Amino acid sequence: MASNAWFYWALASAFFAALTAIFAKLGLQGIDSDFATFIRTLVIIAALAAFLSYTGKWQRVGGFSGRNWAFLILSGLATGASWLAYFKALQMGEASKVAPVDKFSIVLVALMAVVFLKERPGAQEWLGIAMIAGGVLVLALKR
Template sequence: MSESWFHWALFSAVFAALTAIFAKLGLDGVDSDYATLIRTGVIFVVLAAIVLALGKWRNPLALPSRSIVFLVLSGLATGASWLCYFRALKLGEASKVAPVDKLSLVLVAIFAVLFLGERPDARSWLGIALVAAGVLILGFRR
């Protein structure tokens, strides 16, 4: 398989979908915050093993300070996202929670324009608008 962002993004979507299903099944009788801690521990162990096995470990304090700041902020945002996501899964149906969570796609596009100077084309904006519309439809109560 060629080294393509699209292939990796598709794999990400598949694993994210499995995350929702496995999490919903695993949350039965378990506090959502505690479940997030367990999940995070598993991720830490697996990623540490991969980084060490591939010889990619380096002193994090040797990284540029700007990178450290933004990686820490990213980690904090990820943790907050996971806590909210698991709480939503505990309270709601995975088939509704996961699509609403994907409102992040719309927000990433907006933030990328505002903070990264990216300029999605009209076709991209159409897709983003359709995702936003889908989230709004899911959000309306019957």
């Protein structure tokens, strides 16, 4: 069970990402997408602070290495840029089109994992990745 726990967390992530698209599309009506991203970020900060307090998972940041800090900061900047772009796309397009195109990140993660993390997906994984890329292409060509 423990070896498959990641799968259930990934399914939960997909479910909440789907809710994110729907709630964001509804919430963006009549407001600036960049400001909406700011509000979303404040909500996440408050929710995570409450979660960390409840679970007792606060940590001393003094023990973080320079590498920890560098990659957490880069990850935060990439997340912010992703959210800004995603909310702008949702504001301008249909959620049923924007969300699947956003998932092209799956293809990019696979390619970057090969280059930067030295991961080696097997044939089945590459087939799935190619199918996702093809699906995104089909959605992008349908205008």
